[in-house]
Amino acid sequence: MFSKDLREIRFHGRGGQGAVLSATLAAExxxxxxxxxxxxxxxxxxxxxxxxxxxxxxxxxxxxxxSRIYNPDYIVVFDPELPWETFREGLKEGGVILVNANxxxxxxSKELSNCKVHSIDxxxxxxxxxxxxxxxxxxxxxxxxALVKILEIAPFHILEECLERxxxxxxxxxxxxRRGFLEVKEVRS
Amino acid sequence: xxLVTKLMNGNEAAALAVKLCKAxxxxxxxxxxxxxxxxxxxxxxxxxxxxxxxxxVESEYSxxxxxxxxxxxxxxxxTATSSQGLAYMHELLHWAxxxxxxxxxxxxxxxxxxxxxxxxxxxxxxxQRDTGWIQLYCSNVQEIMDTVILAFRxxxxxxxxxxxxxxxxxxxxxxxxxDFPNQEEVDQFLSPPPQEALFHPSRPETIxxxxxxxxxxxxxxxxxxxxxxxxxALKKIGRSFSRIFGRDYFLLKETxxxxxxxxxxxxxxxxxxxxxxxxxxxxxxxxxxxQLKLFRPxxxxxxxxxxxxxxxxxxxxxxxxxxxxxxxxxxxxxxxxLQGTAFRGKIFELNLAGxxxxxxxxxxxxxxxxxxxxxxxxxxxxxxxx
Numbered sequence: 001m002f003s004k005d006l007r008e009i010r011f012h013g014r015g016g017q018g019a020v021l022s023a024t025l026a027a028e029x030x031x032x033x034x035x036x037x038x039x040x041x042x043x044x045x046x047x048x049x050x051x052x053x054x055x056x057x058x059x060x061x062x063x064x065x066x067s068r069i070y071n072p073d074y075i076v077v078f079d080p081e082l083p084w085e086t087f088r089e090g091l092k093e094g095g096v097i098l099v100n101a102n103x104x105x106x107x108x109s110k111e112l113s114n115c116k117v118h119s120i121d122x123x124x125x126x127x128x129x130x131x132x133x134x135x136x137x138x139x140x141x142x143x144x145x146a147l148v149k150i151l152e153i154a155p156f157h158i159l160e161e162c163l164e165r166x167x168x169x170x171x172x173x174x175x176x177x178r179r180g181f182l183e184v185k186e187v188r189s
Numbered sequence: 190x191x192l193v194t195k196l197m198n199g200n201e202a203a204a205l206a207v208k209l210c211k212a213x214x215x216x217x218x219x220x221x222x223x224x225x226x227x228x229x230x231x232x233x234x235x236x237x238x239x240x241x242x243x244x245x246v247e248s249e250y251s252x253x254x255x256x257x258x259x260x261x262x263x264x265x266x267x268t269a270t271s272s273q274g275l276a277y278m279h280e281l282l283h284w285a286x287x288x289x290x291x292x293x294x295x296x297x298x299x300x301x302x303x304x305x306x307x308x309x310x311x312x313x314x315x316x317q318r319d320t321g322w323i324q325l326y327c328s329n330v331q332e333i334m335d336t337v338i339l340a341f342r343x344x345x346x347x348x349x350x351x352x353x354x355x356x357x358x359x360x361x362x363x364x365x366x367x368d369f370p371n372q373e374e375v376d377q378f379l380s381p382p383p384q385e386a387l388f389h390p391s392r393p394e395t396i397x398x399x400x401x402x403x404x405x406x407x408x409x410x411x412x413x414x415x416x417x418x419x420x421x422a423l424k425k426i427g428r429s430f431s432r433i434f435g436r437d438y439f440l441l442k443e444t445x446x447x448x449x450x451x452x453x454x455x456x457x458x459x460x461x462x463x464x465x466x467x468x469x470x471x472x473x474x475x476x477x478x479x480q481l482k483l484f485r486p487x488x489x490x491x492x493x494x495x496x497x498x499x500x501x502x503x504x505x506x507x508x509x510x511x512x513x514x515x516x517x518x519x520x521x522x523x524x525x526x527l528q529g530t531a532f533r534g535k536i537f538e539l540n541l542a543g544x545x546x547x548x549x550x551x552x553x554x555x556x557x558x559x560x561x562x563x564x565x566x567x568x569x570x571x572x573x574x575x
Contacts, residue, residue, distance in 0.1 A: 002465070024196075024364050031196050031366060039196075040363035043307045062366070065465045066329075066359050066458040067546045 005035075006059040007151065008069045012087040013078030016048040016133070018140025022076070023054035025144055026151075028162040030058040033154045038064060048134070051082060074098065076147055078122075078139055084111045091115055098146055100139055103187050120146040120184040129176050131169070141173040145180025156181050194368050199333045199360040202367055203269070203295050203353070204229035206337035209375040212267040212293075213241040213382050214259035216252045220274040221307060222357035223297040227269055241265075249274040253281040253294075260290035265341065265382035268292065271357060272299035272313045279317065282350075286321025286412060288397055291344035291351070291384065293337065294322070298457070298509075299357040300544055308544020309356040311457065311510035315518045321412055323351040323419055324485040326456040330365045335436060336482075338370070342379050342426050347419050349412070356458040356509075370434055378433050416486045423483060440488040442480040443495055449477030450500060451556075455507040456481045456519060462547050463507065469549060470556075477501075487522055497531035504536045505559060511542035516569055537562065538569050545572040 009026070013019030020041045027039035035058040042053035055069045071090045077099040088111065091097065097115055099105070100122040105112065122142035131138040141163065148159050159177060164170045197205070203226050207215065215234075217227040234243035246252050249270050256266040270278060275296050285292050296317075300310035314324060325340060327333045336353050344351040355361065387396065400408075420440050427438045444464060446452060451474060453463045460480035470476050479495055496504065508517025515521055520538040527536070539555045541547060554575040562570070 002469070027364050028196055036366055037196070038363055038365050040198075040358065043309075043358045063461070063465045065462040065547075065549070066356075066363070067462055067548045070548060 002064065003059040003061040006057065006061075006064065007074070008072045009056040009074040009076060009147075009151075010069045010072040010087075011054040011056070011076045011078065012082055013052055013054075014048075014082075015050045015052050016136060017052075017078045018138060019052055019076075019078050020054040022140045022144045022147070023056045025140075025159075025162055025166060026056050026147060027058065028166065029148055029154050029159050030056075032158050032162065035060055035153075036062045036064070038066070042068070051086060074147070074151070076143060078143060080123075084108055088112070096150060098143070098150060098184070100143060103185070105187060117187045118146065118150050118184050119187045120180050122146070122180060125176050125179050125183075129172050131172055131176060141167070141177040142180035145177035145182075146184035149181045149184050193371065194366060196364045197330065197367050197369075198225070198362050198364045199327075199330045199355055200224075200226035200297070200362070201229055202330050202334040202369070203337050204233070205369060206334050207267050207293075208233055208239055209370065209372060210338055210341045210379055211240045211265065211382060212341075213264040214244070214256060215239075215241055215267045216244040216246055216255040216259075217268045217270065218246060218249045218252045218274060220249070220271045220299075222299055222361045223269050223271040223274070223295070226295060226297070226361070249277040250281065253278040253285070253292075256292055257281055257285055257288070257290060260285070260292050261288070261387045263383040263386035265345075265384070266290075266292050267294070269295040269297070271297045272301055275313045275317060276301060279320070282317055282320035282322060285350045287408065288387075289348040289412070289415070291341075291348055293340045293344055293351050293353065295337065295353045295355075297355060297357045297361045306544065307357065309359050309458070309509065310542060310544045311354075311508070311518075312542070314352060314354045315510050317352070318485060318518070321349070321416070322485065323347070323349055323416070324483070325351065325353050326482055326484060327353065327355040327360065328456075328458055328461040328480060330360060330363065331367050331436070332438070333360060334367055334369060335430070335434065335438060338375060338378065339423070339426060339430055339438060343419065343423055345380075345384060346422055346426070347415055349415055349419070354457070359458040368436075374433050378430060419486050420483065420488045420491065438482065440483040440491050441495070442482065443477065445475060445477035446479065446495055446498060446501070448475045448500060450474055451503040451505060452477040452479060452496070452501055453505050453507060454479050454481065454519065454523060456484065457509070459507055459509060459541070459547050463552070466549050466552055470553075481519065484519070484522075487526065489526055492523065492526055493530045493532070496527060496534075499533075501532070502534045503559065504534060505539055505555070506536060507539045507541060507547070509541040509544060511540060516540070517542070539572060540569045541572040543573065547572075551575050
């Protein structure tokens with residue numbers, strides 16, 4: 001078998017929301033915790049607003065496949081407006097979905113009833129902090145904070161250090177990432 | 190040895206390697222998925238952090254032309270491209286090898302149109318198989334960094350241009366852990382540029398002008414003989430690399446061949462994917478794998494020795510490319526090479542042309558097809574049908 005601690009995560013968002021950046025930053029966190037990560041975007045020309053995917057896998061062994069991720073342990077959804085069938089596919093049994101939404105999943109709750117769902121209202125938190133570009137809330141740091149929490153991969157200060165090194169507006173981003181880390185919660189549908 | 194370990198993607202690793210090798214002239218034209226490689230070099234240059242010159246031109250044809258000119262003058266030169274861009278360079282690829290210019294070129298694999306695609310089909314670099322360039326394929330980001338450094342020394346020692354090849358997106362855009370060397374180590378490995386100039390303003394002359402078969406035949410033969418020395422040269426350079434950097438590179442990499450009945454043969458990122466699947470396949474049967482790193486020249490002696498073991502019954506050669514009307518290109522090369530050797534097994538072709546992603550399930554379905562294949566069945570097992 002692959003190393004038992006192999007984790008595979010798939011990110012779904014729209015071009016400009018920072019899904020690819022989040023996967024890369026989560027890889028930095030995994031790296032800081034002693035894992036070998038691989039973070040990569042879905043093949044394609046990048047367009048603002050178009051559905052995009054990014055992938056992250058990490059393990060304590062370097063030897064991992066290089067294919068895209070079809071059966072993730074975790075799915076991270078940046079845009080609550082994405083149709084559920086575009087991201088739900090292939091989630092492992094017992095897998096977890098992290099979604100940018102308030103705790104009321106509305107139409108989704110039935111579709112997602114047989115998997116664990118964690119939610120964080122990242123759009124509201126990001127907009128509240130003034131993290132907006134072209135009218136779109138920059139949710140990536142909130143989502144990243146929430147993801148690091150549910151992966152149980154690292155204490156918050158590790159993410160804080162990664163954001164400080166890699167992100168220009170790091171102060172604002174660290175503050176919203178902290179809210180993501182603290183406020184993400186499991187949703188009972 | 191001070192080890193600096195960082196997360197970086199394949200294009201960033203290649204760009205840093207070019208900087209550490211002190212390339213004097215870099216000229217390139219951007220094309221996805223190579224773009225961030227030249228962007229990285231351009232940015233280092235613009236901020237005063239690149240030791241050489243970076244020149245923007247309007248096409249790949251001009252990019253390689255510029256680099257050819259600089260290489261004639263003895264400069265250490267670099268360019269990079271993908272897909273259509275490499276095809277557009279074709280004519281000058283021949284010129285560079287004919288003139289024995291030690292240019293290093295990175296090609297990031299991307300399918301050739303039509304139709305337009307971004308998939309990592311290997312058809313772009315393999316279409317240039319017969320241009321007289323050394324071709325080295327990489328299977329992870331560390332290998333990209335290291336192979337670019339190896340390539341400069343190999344190209345200059347063999348006076349033959351060298352193409353470093355890796356999969357678009359799968360390697361060019363994947364962030365992973367890389368140990369990267371410091372400048373002193375690279376300086377220890379690679380002598381400082383420039384090389385001796387073939388041209389100099391103080392002695393004007395015309396070289397490589399119109400010639401007849403008597404001279405041309407000698408040029409062609411000399412180029413071939415230089416190529417045949419590349420495997421041994423690369424082994425020697427690899428040992429020197431290993432002493433300085435602590436990592437080993439060979440012409441090919443093999444695992445489990447002493448016991449295996451079935452051996453997978455793959456190049457590029459697929460090779461690492463196959464290697465990672467091996468422990469999951471081992472049941473009653475033992476599997477081995479061979480990663481082909483040096484493709485031109487094909488390391489004949491090493492491949493024949495590897496497959497002459499009596500225990501090997503099947504080769505499954507995985508190609509993410511296709512010579513239409515013939516089959517996978519790596520498969521055809523290995524079939525031809527093993528004719529008349531001690532290899533007594535059967536060769537199967539699993540073809541992923543079009544850039545098919547290799548998953549464990551796909552490989553297992555391919556192996557099931559191999560098990561039921563009879564004489565007279567279609568030679569190729571198509572990934573697209575699995």
